[in-house]
Amino acid sequence: MTHRFPVRVYYEDTDFGGIVYYANYLKFIERGRSEWVREMGIDQLAMKRDDGVVFAVRRVEADYHAPAVYDDELVVTTTVDTMTGARLIVRQTVERGDDVLFSALVTLVAINDAGGVARLPAAFRRNIH
Template identity: 40%
Template sequence: MTAGPLQRDIKGSASLQAPHRFAIRVYYEDTDFSGVVYHASYLRFLERGRTEFLRALGIGHRSIFAGADGESLHFVVRAMSIEFIKPALMDDSLWVETSIETLGGASVEMSQAILRDAEPPLIKAKVRIGMASQGKARRIPPLILNKLKGEASPP
């Protein structure tokens, strides 16, 4: 994939340099009959990590869905790849790390990992999200784009 004029790699951006971390505890409901985290549960963990990452940047789902400018927007997952490296177990305390890899005018590619203690990642994921309104793709509004870039919003 080639980067277009509106796409730029912001991995080195000062405000987004360190990945966002979100704590997760593994409950019985997240596991299969043997106490190992069921593979689909990782999708929920990753979703929570992305949601909290966006919230930390000042991008709340409720506020964009309400559509301050009159258009109700929401994020959609366009693509996802997951590498299952090592299983998590019932009652584990985990971290979901989320960072932006590439930011374009209409989509964001995020890198995510699920970690336990100081171990190497249990799960690695790449997620491409986009914006949509009424079932149609939309460009990311400038206010949200600026927050994703880590820039202060204009007064």
């Protein structure tokens, strides 16, 4: 399953050099993951309320391949790489047309209210497969 999320580059996304500021790619992929989960029908507020579980980013391996600039139309793609009982690893890219500008391998963990490791809720695991 591949999720695609469109992003337009606004002036506020750029740096002094007129290109997308490097940290904003992390924001773009966060939005992509949030919309992916939403489109699966998972309500993260309900997951927190009902299951006491939230997601936390544990690790990001990122590569910057080429710059994006003001007014570019980009697409964030998200695909599942690996899933265990409490961990999810996703591959994400930010693309402009056929060009990959940014790629990342993101490790997410499920944590409980006390900050300890928790199992991914069953509804979430069902929607991944």
